[in-house]
Amino acid sequence: MMHHxxxxxxxxxxxxxxxxxxxxxxxxGAAVRGQIEELLREPSESARALAVIDFSHVSMIDLSCADxxxxxLLLRYAADDSPTQAYxxxxxxxxxxxxxxxxxxxxxxxxxxxxxxDGVRLMGTPxxxxxxxxxxxxxxxxxxxxxxxxxxxxxxxxxxAEPVLDALCRRRVMMRIEDRFVAVGVGRGG
Amino acid sequence: xxTVITVPPSLDDHSFEQVLEQVAPLPADAKILLxxxxxxxxxxxxxxxxxxxxxTRAERPAFxxxxxxxxxxxxxxxxxxxxxxxxxxxHGTYPRRRESAGESNSLxxxxxIAKSSDVHxxxxxxxxxxxxxxxxxxxxxxxxxxxFTMTLSEICQNILEHAGQGGWVAVQAYRWTKRLGRRVxxxxxxxxxxxxxxxxxxxxxxxxxxxxxxAAALEEAVIRGVSRYRDRSRGQxxxxxxxxxxxWNGKLSVRSGTARISIVPSWDDDPPLVERLAPFQGSxxxxxxxxxxxxxxx
Numbered sequence: 001m002m003h004h005x006x007x008x009x010x011x012x013x014x015x016x017x018x019x020x021x022x023x024x025x026x027x028x029g030a031a032v033r034g035q036i037e038e039l040l041r042e043p044s045e046s047a048r049a050l051a052v053i054d055f056s057h058v059s060m061i062d063l064s065c066a067d068x069x070x071x072x073l074l075l076r077y078a079a080d081d082s083p084t085q086a087y088x089x090x091x092x093x094x095x096x097x098x099x100x101x102x103x104x105x106x107x108x109x110x111x112x113x114x115x116x117x118d119g120v121r122l123m124g125t126p127x128x129x130x131x132x133x134x135x136x137x138x139x140x141x142x143x144x145x146x147x148x149x150x151x152x153x154x155x156x157x158x159x160x161a162e163p164v165l166d167a168l169c170r171r172r173v174m175m176r177i178e179d180r181f182v183a184v185g186v187g188r189g190g
Numbered sequence: 191x192x193t194v195i196t197v198p199p200s201l202d203d204h205s206f207e208q209v210l211e212q213v214a215p216l217p218a219d220a221k222i223l224l225x226x227x228x229x230x231x232x233x234x235x236x237x238x239x240x241x242x243x244x245x246t247r248a249e250r251p252a253f254x255x256x257x258x259x260x261x262x263x264x265x266x267x268x269x270x271x272x273x274x275x276x277x278x279x280x281h282g283t284y285p286r287r288r289e290s291a292g293e294s295n296s297l298x299x300x301x302x303i304a305k306s307s308d309v310h311x312x313x314x315x316x317x318x319x320x321x322x323x324x325x326x327x328x329x330x331x332x333x334x335x336x337x338f339t340m341t342l343s344e345i346c347q348n349i350l351e352h353a354g355q356g357g358w359v360a361v362q363a364y365r366w367t368k369r370l371g372r373r374v375x376x377x378x379x380x381x382x383x384x385x386x387x388x389x390x391x392x393x394x395x396x397x398x399x400x401x402x403x404x405a406a407a408l409e410e411a412v413i414r415g416v417s418r419y420r421d422r423s424r425g426q427x428x429x430x431x432x433x434x435x436x437x438w439n440g441k442l443s444v445r446s447g448t449a450r451i452s453i454v455p456s457w458d459d460d461p462p463l464v465e466r467l468a469p470f471q472g473s474x475x476x477x478x479x480x481x482x483x484x485x486x487x488x
Contacts, residue, residue, distance in 0.1 A: 022314060063426045104426070107426060
């Protein structure tokens with residue numbers, strides 16, 4: 001199931017005020033995250049949920065808010081006791097938001113999938129192996145890639161590639177669908 | 191008996207120390223009169239610190255307003271008298287009505303910060319003017335505008351998170367002839383709250399070091415990003431401000447209690463850490479971003 005979450009819309013609902021288009025302050029960020037989590041709790045037939053977090057109409061985001069909205073969301077769903085199997089794609093991130101998001105991802109050593117004109121890229125702190133594995137799986141498109149194919153293209157053994165791919169799944173930027181790995185947002189056509 | 195405290199003609203973060211030195215020997219309930227009759231100019235730090243000083247006094251202080259019409263008019267436009275009326279017994283003539291700043295140097299008149307929505311208001315109000323001034327007058331690129339607003343937001347939030355009471359913010363752009371000879375944009379945020387030392391002491395896991403004082407607390411908070419919250423998420427605000435001034439050749443000064451710590455750029459000769467200052471309750475932060483040197487973009 002796919003959720004498109006327009007942050008400016010969530011912000012207006014949260015603050016009960018149409019005047020604000022800036023994601024600033026920690027309480028605002030916590031409230032926005034609460035709304036996103038509520039949306040992800042909605043019952044669904046699918047075990048997996050993809051949340052497209054859309055920054056397109058957000059004027060700016062500060063560090064505290066980015067920490068609450070992006071970092072704490074990823075931390076919660078990457079934890080062993082994650083409430084649902086949710087994956088995240090950041091959309092509409094411009095230079096107005098990039099520094100704050102990058103800073104909080106680095107602080108918590110997190111990774112996020114970011115949609116841009118030419119596809120999807122990773123932000124934050126992926127390892128070199130994770131970057132390579134991500135590239136290989138992205139190249140495979142929406143059909144995804146099997147472990148052996150990824151290992152071959154990475155030039156390593158499957159035993160080496162598998163924990164790297166698992167780590168990307170745990171970090172909520174890659175899905176394992178049966179025996180295939182699919183990068184979040186790839187092949188969605190925007 | 192009322193003690194007269196002389197306000198220097200030019201009031202900024204440095205000359206404000208003269209005010210504090212005069213106040214320091216007096217008990218909090220001593221009656222004081224701040225004599226600003228000969229004041230000619232005040233930075234945003236000077237004006238917000240004057241309001242903050244009144245909040246530290248148990249006895250409502252008196253205040254003699256600047257005699258120079260231009261000065262009084264400017265202070266009125268910045269919103270000083272509007273708020274000072276509630277904190278001081280004002281003596282002298284000053285413009286009663288707070289006129290619109292219009293095309294003045296003020297990016298943000300003096301504004302109280304007491305709740306999260308105040309930060310939203312401040313950021314919203316500053317955005318368009320900051321864009322114009324930072325881009326056109328300081329000749330810095332777009333990233334500097336975004337960082338500026340972000341820094342302003344984070345410093346204001348420090349009041350909400352740590353002061354335990356409200357504070358003040360003001361933002362101005364002006365030509366800083368005396369020290370730099372270039373235009374600058376200055377954020378001043380002052381509160382009379384807990385201050386950094388007490389805030390960090392309130393952390394459950396706090397263990398004071400052998401040298402634990404205001405200076406040590408400032409080093410912990412500003413340089414090492416320590417917060418009273420043990421959550422790893424915390425302490426990013428001042429770290430972000432530090433990174434921002436580093437990137438745009440600016441200056442960050444944080445005063446709390448009896449110490450001041452600064453991130454000092456090459457154009458300034460302040461010492462990085464000053465101790466044994468006259469005590470001043472709460473925290474006072476100033477961020478200064480200078481105009482780009484020709485052709486550098488930063």
